[in-house]
Amino acid sequence: MKPRNIRLRRYLVAAAFAVGVGGIVSGGGTGFLPPQAAAHSYTLGTIMIGHFWAPPVAQGAKGAAVYGPFLNAGTQAVTLEGASTAIADKVRFRIEKDGVESWVDHITLPPNKPVGLAAWREHIWLSGLKKPLEEGGSFDLTLDFGDAGHKTIKIVIESESGH
Template sequence: MEFWHTVARSGGAWFKKAVPALAAGLVFVLQQTPSETLAHSYKLDDIAVGHVWASPPEEGAGGIAVYGPILNRGDKSARLVGASSPVAEEVRFRISKDGDVGWLEYIELRPNKPVSLAAWREHIWLSGIRDSIERGDSFELILDFGDAGKLPVKIVVEDEGGH
């Protein structure tokens, strides 16, 4: 309540200062190219990929995991059938369940059912890492959706996907 009393006493002076700053910010955003404004979301026809990220490498893990959301907005099922990256010798789909690790041939993308690549379910696993990768680094990953095509994405190495 105190906030609104302060606003009323100021006669709206804060509003007069805030509007030009907000307008300038909006103009800046609108002038950016889509890749600059939406740098961490991607689209390939009906397939949308959100912010994808990798956890920092752990000692003795033998690779790094990639997580993030994928949504098939189409009316037919699609599949993520492969992936590759210049930083890894091998990229596969891994599933962890109750402490057991298994490998998948593909990740099913049902229409309008989001898939969250996560540590406790299916995710992408890179092994044979060619270079040192640390928190704050980024690298390219190419997602292969079979007949739908391939989609290059930028992977950011961070804790919990929260840059």
């Protein structure tokens, strides 16, 4: 397998585990995460937020990406409108395709469909880093879902998603 395919496969397995695929119990549009996934997983109403991570970057880097899975277990689409963190001047949503980067204003989470933020699709981009991101470290990131609310999550710094 090519390295990208191996990373994709690991990411999809991690995303499925983090959002509880196979462990989600349906009933009235609600679900739960298995206890073993709770360490780096969060919920906000019907929004399930899996293990989010960022690769290490050295001091002086232009920015850093943040990746991870979501599952909106509700019946209506939810919009991730923004994010913020104390370790960066600016947080935006980025897409890089064929070496060309572009920016989007929001990320839509359709009902009952996993959405993974990844290098090859939308992801969170931190600009103006105030410190290097070192392997094994972590930082807080607050996600803004508009009317659905805000949720602060811990971002683990690792070479590739370990969960």
